[in-house]
Amino acid sequence: MQQIHDYPLPAAEAALWWLGQAGYVVRSADMTVVIDPYLSDSAAKGTPELARLYPVPINPAELRADVYIVTHDHLDHLDPETIRPYQYKGDTWFVAPRQAAGKLIDIGVPENRVVVLHAGESWKHGAVEITGVFALPSGVDVLDTTGYTITFANGRQLYHTSDTEMHPLVTAAAPKTPEVLLVPINGKWGNPGPEQAARFAQALQPKYVLPNHYDLMALNAENPDTFEWFCRQYELGDRCVIPERMKPFKWGGKPELNDIK
Numbered sequence: 452m453q454q455i456h457d458y459p460l461p462a463a464e465a466a467l468w469w470l471g472q473a474g475y476v477v478r479s480a481d482m483t484v485v486i487d488p489y490l491s492d493s494a495a496k497g498t499p500e501l502a503r504l505y506p507v508p509i510n511p512a513e514l515r516a517d518v519y520i521v522t523h524d525h526l527d528h529l530d531p532e533t534i535r536p537y538q539y540k541g542d543t544w545f546v547a548p549r550q551a552a553g554k555l556i557d558i559g560v561p562e563n564r565v566v567v568l569h570a571g572e573s574w575k576h577g578a579v580e581i582t583g584v585f586a587l588p589s590g591v592d593v594l595d596t597t598g599y600t601i602t603f604a605n606g607r608q609l610y611h612t613s614d615t616e617m618h619p620l621v622t623a624a625a626p627k628t629p630e631v632l633l634v635p636i637n638g639k640w641g642n643p644g645p646e647q648a649a650r651f652a653q654a655l656q657p658k659y660v661l662p663n664h665y666d667l668m669a670l671n672a673e674n675p676d677t678f679e680w681f682c683r684q685y686e687l688g689d690r691c692v693i694p695e696r697m698k699p700f701k702w703g704g705k706p707e708l709n710d711i712k
């Protein structure tokens with residue numbers, strides 16, 4: 452985590468670090484936001500096929516953020532074994548839809564640090580504004596699943612869809628031309644597969660689209676190269692970025708000299 456906090460970032464830029472599954476650490480405008488970090492192996496307890504395929508990239512006791520976003524109350528997004536050892540519950544703002552917010556309080560997050568945020572609602576803290584975006588839930592137990600856009604005061608922005616079916620209403624409600632779109636591609640339990648995710652990206656025309664939710668569990672795997680191929684078919688080829696876990700993906704800066712042809 453220290454290397455993330457120490458990573459040099461010019462004022463106009465943002466960087467994200469993918470934690471695997473749908474989890475991220477994002478830094479910009481001197482703020483750190485985490486989204487859906489899954490830093491344990493809790494899902495394997497009920498379903499061995501959902502065991503982690505690689506070690507936890509950050510010890511949850513070392514995680515630190517100004518804002519901690521949870522999109523819905525499923526273990527791979529709201530993980531008690533990540534939140535219980537999280538040390539900064541009293542200093543961090545937690546943003547979540549109502550059901551997930553209740554779970555956060557049940558597992559020890561102080562109620563006065565929890566912000567309930569649904570689709571269409573916005574909340575601002577310092578240099579970051581977070582807005583809930585409609586998602587179509589992947590189960591009746593998470594009917595208030597919410598995607599979120601995160602916009603920093605320097606203009607950097609990203610949209611995390613959460614787990615969602617790609618109903619036309621979801622496309623209609625989604626922010627158009629987001630700078631960064633983070634979208635699941637696992638094609639199971641209601642989430643889009645590679646082609647549907649690419650079609651969704653085509654409708655939104657993001658500057659960059661990064662796939663997620665395909666790498667951590669054998670039962671829930673998909674090939675990101677298939678997504679990249681479909682992105683090329685939908686003329687998004689150069690916007691598709693297959694992330695490397697824990698390697699910074701930086702955007703928003705002036706082009707490097709050697710990028711200028």
Ligand SMILES: [Zn+2]
Pocket residue numbers: 473525527528614664
């Ligand atoms: Zn999920």
